[in-house]
Amino acid sequence: MIQHILEYAGIAVLAASGAVVGVRKGFDLFGIAVLAVLTGIGGNVMRDVLLGAFPPASLQHWAPVTVCFVAAVLTTAFAKLVIKLSQLVLVLDAIGMGFFATTGAAISVDHGASYFAAALLGMVSAIAGTIMRDIVAREVPMVMGPDDMYAAPAMLGAVVYVAIDSVGSQWLGVAVGSIVATLLRLAAITFHWRLPTGPRELHVNPATVEDRQCAAASQLRP
Amino acid sequence: MIQHILEYAGIAVLAASGAVVGVRKGFDLFGIAVLAVLTGIGGNVMRDVLLGAFPPASLQHWAPVTVCFVAAVLTTAFAKLVIKLSQLVLVLDAIGMGFFATTGAAISVDHGASYFAAALLGMVSAIAGTIMRDIVAREVPMVMGPDDMYAAPAMLGAVVYVAIDSVGSQWLGVAVGSIVATLLRLAAITFHWRLPTGPRELHVNPATVEDRQCAAASQLRP
């Protein structure tokens, strides 16, 4: 029961984050809905494709996509409120991320993946939807950039799951792995933890260039 | 017979649209050909992957890819003419889109997809190639933006197919669904129908920024 609540809550939060990006980019309602679906179930679908589980459960049953549609409609209708509540969305997203990372790993083990592959596919379940969202919206994927620690907590949660599964129970692994991933993510947000990047002088920083361009443009066109 | 003509005509038109983008972006001939193949058969390949039908029929047989290559060569050779005939290309594309949406749904039902999944996968067949084209060309996917109603007619066509299939014949579903999707698409083009977007004040409109940048640049470099 709590498993289903967490699953659909996670899908809804991811879908809402996709819908916000769609609203921001000026997509039409259907584009917003497609982006919400891609973000909400993209990770699970990619995991199922890589496992050879066809058709992917998130497409075969009506509930996950319908949750994404509802989340897209509500997010578009109350877009300003959702943007204002972004702190809450971040917390819910951290919970959903941890849950997807560990259940993704568990489902992978059940489908015959090695523990090594299961840890990878758990992370894929948690982050692939967000990566697809950013690719479609023509952004550098947030989860790979330096501003946020997202993929690392997902990986850690999946690894914790695998470690516990290999010596004991799946459910304990899901519970502990989810909590570890979520807590690490929340701590990273709260304390602004960041992983190091490569040597700074080698960066080709597009943000800076764009900032300069906007400044240049606004100076010329008041 | 008419089924095969429609299928290859649809692939050829999609491939030509991919080739035009490749020409515009300054890709070399091989890049143009790859983009034409991706656009022409990308939707069908993605549908087959999501259905678990391996290897995808569009790759296993020589005809679909060869049609894409021929379309790429002709489009590149007569690029100005193709761009001039863009109205005709839009009409042919609308016919191909409707046909792919309904046959994609029919093939999905045949492979054991639920009606719900079949409607989704019909839409995927019709729009995924175009989305891939725009992602590779570093554009915001046309089908998701506000300037055009493309995904919604595809979805409607697939839904009409599923509704008719569930009470009767596949062939009637394909025929009626295709016509509905194509007519809605053509009407949307003719009458500039658009779906609403989210609140306009939330848009981060990249086009405007770029326009300003170009203006700034051209003022400085005459």
Add this chain to the structure above:
Amino acid sequence: MIQHILEYAGIAVLAASGAVVGVRKGFDLFGIAVLAVLTGIGGNVMRDVLLGAFPPASLQHWAPVTVCFVAAVLTTAFAKLVIKLSQLVLVLDAIGMGFFATTGAAISVDHGASYFAAALLGMVSAIAGTIMRDIVAREVPMVMGPDDMYAAPAMLGAVVYVAIDSVGSQWLGVAVGSIVATLLRLAAITFHWRLPTGPRELHVNPATVEDRQCAAASQLRP
């Protein structure tokens, strides 16, 4: 034996090229690692997905991903050296590319793909990781642009493999096809061979626009 050395060397070189892009884009260490994995094994994973070989061998066993991680760490630590040795990286990459194109085709034949599909999937094995790298990094894919001949040698290598396989031995096909692809790639680099593009006056050249924008920005902000 030499087969495994070539395979892991090819994965390592591809992963290093992905890591360099990640360093340049200012990704954090985990983002760099994910990009290295995507570039290093992305082509092989996509080939396995299109063949229906699940879970993809590159994910199921620990070695390929681990090689990517090690390559990512070393590349980040010695990023300046790797960039300085870019000539050597190009040569190693050409060898890996040829090897992946032919072994990818061979594996496809073994999995029941037609010779036609095998030639395509050999090319996919060789170039898909690089295309994914560039899409995630928000670049127009290098292999499709006009500045480099990359996909065409991969295609030729896969075709040579298929031609030899159809009349004789797989191993001869892999050896000859790999050498042909690698030599053509190296010749294209050395002699600046390029394939033609579409009519130049139709290009919408983003590079030029960006150059102008940077120039404009730097003039305004010294």
